[in-house]
Amino acid sequence: MRLADFIDANLDLLLSDWRNFARQLDLRRSAVSEHALQTSARSLLRQLAAELRAGPQGTDNGEAAHGVTRQAHVHARNRLRAGFTLTEMVAEFCALRANILERWGRETDEMGTDAREDLVRFNQALDLALKESISRYSAGLERARDLFVGILAHDLRTPLGAIAMSAQALMLTDELPDRCREAATRIGHSGSRMQRMIDDLLDFTRTRLGSPLPLALSNSDLKDVCARALDEIRAVHPERDFLLECQGRLAGRWDANRLAQLLANLLANAVQHGDTDRPVALRVRRAEDGVIAEVHNQGTPIPPHMRHQIFDPLMRGPRHGIERRRTGLGLGLYIARQIAVAHQGTLTVASSESGTTFTLWLPDDPSPD
Ligand SMILES: Nc1ncnc2c1ncn2[C@@H]1O[C@H](COP(=O)(O)OP(=O)(O)OP(=O)(O)O)[C@@H](O)[C@H]1O
Ligand SMILES: [Mg+2]
Structure with a gap:
């Protein structure tokens, strides 16, 4: 049986293998339901089968490869939200490859030209899916980190403003002993320095998130x-x-x-x-x-x-x-x-x-x- 037909005919079985593998990972931390994880795995398998069927000279080859890429992106987003680490996501792909090839190999007595071609194309399609998933996963992770730093920097400005104002109020107090006035001045200056660093950090994350610096001309x-x-x-x-x-x-x-x-x-x-x-x-x-x-x-x-x-x-x-x-x-x-x-x-x-x-x-x- 051609590999594409084998995948389509055994979709439920392959998904159940995939589920068993995913269960070995600690997915109690998952924010995404098992159903959602399965849905994205199912769509990815279908796209891999479509890519195999399109064949190297297939007219819809580009479209099928595009479908794999698109589905790999959805899959990666899903895994990131579910709390998979990058290593876990890659391990999942490796398990998928080993599992499908093993099951298919059991049903394919002879390695004819068609089978060899299927094997090569399957590996290419899966590598494409893996590459696209990794790149989308990494971009998503970076964005989440930038957002975290941005929110932290933004929220730190309010308490820092309170520190600066309090230092200012102390410095304006007439009866303050000299030592306390010096301490208040130091607090004020350190506050200004922190303010500058936080402003820079905020602008940095803003530009990393793709927004140009806003200007009020x-x-x-x-x-x-x-x-x-x-x-x-x-x-x-x-x-x-x-x-x-x-x-x-x-x-x-x-x-x-x-x-x-x-x-x-x-x-x-x-x-x-x-x-x-x-x-x-x-x-x-x-x-x-x-x-x-x-x-x-x-x-x-x-x-x-x-x-x-x-x-x-x-x-x-x-x-x-x-x-x-x-x-x-x-x-x-x-x-x-x-x-x-x-x-x-x-x-x-x-x-x-x-x-x-x-x-x-x-x-x-x-x-x-
Ligand atoms: N006027 C200067 N004279 C000599 N070296 C400088 C001068 N300005 C910047 N540099 C060098 O360029 C580096 C980068 O400067 P930049 O202002 O980006 O970072 P920083 O001063 O180290 O930290 P931050 O500005 O974030 O507090 C500095 O670490 C320093 O080595
Ligand atoms: Mg500097």
């Missing part, structure tokens, strides 16, 4: 944005020197909050990774069709092979500057570049013995249409 002045970003960093690092130089008309249509976030990330990097006894300079000027902002610090140059990679998420370079312990997530430059790109601008780096400079170029109006 309005008429803004880059000079004000720079002043704001500098105020923030000065509050956290009053011991450091900062220079601000502004030249020309610096007005444009931008998202001022996002640009402040971008500059705050660059300034924090300059403080964190640059020489501690040298000033950090922020220079902004008019360019031909936009504006340029540069953040410069002295210190150990970024190694040439790292200059591209540092813009990748979760990528951190060698440790120097004040960074004795690792505190960053390696997201600052990734977010900064995402903000620049969302404004249709660019963010680049140059680094040598004379210092490290990050250069932001922004068009005056990213949405002229």
Whole structure:
């Protein structure tokens, strides 16, 4: 009997074997009913039989392969929801292959040309189903993780806001002893740092989930944005020197909050990774069709092979500057570049013995249409 006919004729038997195998896995944790698990297995078997029948030169071959792919995706989604691990899902496919071939082999006395062809095509179709299931399963898992991190980062903002407000209230209390005031200041600054990390994490998961960074464009002045970003960093690092130089008309249509976030990330990097006894300079000027902002610090140059990679998420370079312990997530430059790109601008780096400079170029109006 041809393998496709064998699968169709023995569908219930094969499914019961499959069920017995799945029962060996601990599916009490399953969020999906056994019926649903069986339904997706049944459809997958039917599609495998259809693919076998289509034959290598079959006119509907592409359609059948498409059917296998589609069903493999449904199957993977189902397994992920049911709490199968990736290993369990792969083991299930292996068991399916071994089981079908064993049962079919018992009924096929001679291995003729047809049978050999069936065997090859069955393995190809099953490998396609397996590959597609793995890729859909992995994508689903990544998405679930990103969502989890996104929700966590989002929900952490509220309690953190309460901490920052309470620290602020304490700092404004006249009769507070000096030691308590210092402690309240430290709480406030650590809160701001956590806030920045959480904002970055939230933006990171948002872009990983496929959404572009939302921008609220309005008429803004880059000079004000720079002043704001500098105020923030000065509050956290009053011991450091900062220079601000502004030249020309610096007005444009931008998202001022996002640009402040971008500059705050660059300034924090300059403080964190640059020489501690040298000033950090922020220079902004008019360019031909936009504006340029540069953040410069002295210190150990970024190694040439790292200059591209540092813009990748979760990528951190060698440790120097004040960074004795690792505190960053390696997201600052990734977010900064995402903000620049969302404004249709660019963010680049140059680094040598004379210092490290990050250069932001922004068009005056990213949405002229
Ligand atoms: N101004 C700078 N001078 C020298 N090295 C820098 C500078 N800015 C960034 N780097 C290098 O680039 C790496 C990536 O920077 P990025 O801002 O993305 O992450 P981070 O600062 O390590 O952590 P996070 O910003 O998430 O707190 C840093 O770890 C550092 O090695
Ligand atoms: Mg950083």
